Amino acid sequence: MSKLDIAIVGEINLDLILYGLPEQMPTERELLASDFAVTLGSSSAILAHNLAALGSQVGFITKVGGDSFGAIATDRLRERGVHLTRVAHGAKSGVTVILPHESQRHILTYPGTISELRFKDIDLDYLASARHFHMSSLFLQRELLPHVPELFRRVKSAGLTTSLDTNDDPEDRWKDGLAKILPHVDILLPNEREAMKIAGTNDFENALSRLGQKVKTVVVKMGASGAIAIQDGRRFNAEAIPVKVVDPVGAGDSFDAGFLHQFLRGADLEKCLAYGNLCGAFSTTDCGGTEAFRDRARMQEFFRRHEASNQ
Numbered sequence: 567m568s569k570l571d572i573a574i575v576g577e578i579n580l581d582l583i584l585y586g587l588p589e590q591m592p593t594e595r596e597l598l599a600s601d602f603a604v605t606l607g608s609s610s611a612i613l614a615h616n617l618a619a620l621g622s623q624v625g626f627i628t629k630v631g632g633d634s635f636g637a638i639a640t641d642r643l644r645e646r647g648v649h650l651t652r653v654a655h656g657a658k659s660g661v662t663v664i665l666p667h668e669s670q671r672h673i674l675t676y677p678g679t680i681s682e683l684r685f686k687d688i689d690l691d692y693l694a695s696a697r698h699f700h701m702s703s704l705f706l707q708r709e710l711l712p713h714v715p716e717l718f719r720r721v722k723s724a725g726l727t728t729s730l731d732t733n734d735d736p737e738d739r740w741k742d743g744l745a746k747i748l749p750h751v752d753i754l755l756p757n758e759r760e761a762m763k764i765a766g767t768n769d770f771e772n773a774l775s776r777l778g779q780k781v782k783t784v785v786v787k788m789g790a791s792g793a794i795a796i797q798d799g800r801r802f803n804a805e806a807i808p809v810k811v812v813d814p815v816g817a818g819d820s821f822d823a824g825f826l827h828q829f830l831r832g833a834d835l836e837k838c839l840a841y842g843n844l845c846g847a848f849s850t851t852d853c854g855g856t857e858a859f860r861d862r863a864r865m866q867e868f869f870r871r872h873e874a875s876n877q
């Protein structure tokens with residue numbers, strides 16, 4: 567087996583997105599959306615999809631629902647060449663319904679198989695066949711969560727580098743073994759709010775320095791302000807790419823894809839950050855987190871245009 571660049575353990579589901587809904591949504595009324603999209607959702611699957619679109623060799627370990635939603639979701643990954651030989655099967659797919667309004671959005675998730683992946687579903691030898699290990703959506707992995715510190719410890723001792731994007735904690739507890747996981751994480755990829763939650767402070771600068779003492783490379787995604795990183799006590803700022811945003815869903819996962827794709831090629835931190843911003847911005851130019859990355863020609867054209875203006 568050729569060596570995988572990265573093994574990702576995580577969740578898979580479809581996102582159903584209804585655009586153009588009114589700001590206020592009274593009950594018992596027929597409310598019309600102006601557009602609708604079904605896209606591959608879930609942070610882990612979006613990352614797997616977009617990393618493969620960029621050209622990384624990606625192995626994805628997940629639990630898929632035994633229904634048509636599960637089949638559509640895995641087909642989207644297969645189209646991009648994601649390796650799916652270690653997929654476990656469950657009963658009912660999870661689903662996320664996203665209702666973007668003018669400024670805010672509702673995000674409603676039924677977990678289904680999203681939370682059902684178990685430690686025994688994971689082939690540790692397969693993970694060890696990759697160079698790098700990543701997890702996203704930590705707190706959604708309810709069955710796996712108690713075993714995640716052990717999982718990270720094992721892959722680290724097998725010689726892999728590691729990264730983690732916790733995403734949000736729906737219970738807003740920010741515990742569940744995080745303190746035991748972080749010592750095994752090489753790259754932590756939160757957004758601004760998550761960075762403060764993980765560090766247990768409302769002060770962003772304080773959060774940066776606390777996290778920087780725990781993890782070698784901390785990369786904080788700052789939306790339209792780009793990203794900030796702390797590595798071995800040094801601080802790096804990387805500006806966002808100006809773009810007309812169609813949909814911000816999945817921008818953070820796409821940033822992770824760009825950053826990790828360059829990291830896996832041995833690029834320096836500045837290049838990793840620039841590529842993260844490039845992919846985050848590109849993701850916002852189309853629906854959901856993966857639609858933009860399905861059009862290879864448009865992706866290459868966007869990269870050419872913005873990489874050139876970056877130099």
Ligand SMILES: Nc1ncnc2c1ncn2[C@@H]1O[C@H](COP(=O)(O)OP(=O)(O)O)[C@@H](O)[C@H]1O
Pocket residue numbers: 756757758786787788789790791792793806807808809811814816817818819821842843844845846847850
């Ligand atoms: N309006 C925007 N303009 C340009 N780039 C953006 C914009 N919003 C997000 N991005 C890119 O996507 C990355 C992730 O977005 P962010 O909203 O911070 O993360 P998350 O989706 O995890 O909350 C940003 O760091 C940036 O590179």
Ligand SMILES: [Mg+2]
Pocket residue numbers: 731733757818819
């Ligand atoms: Mg995120």
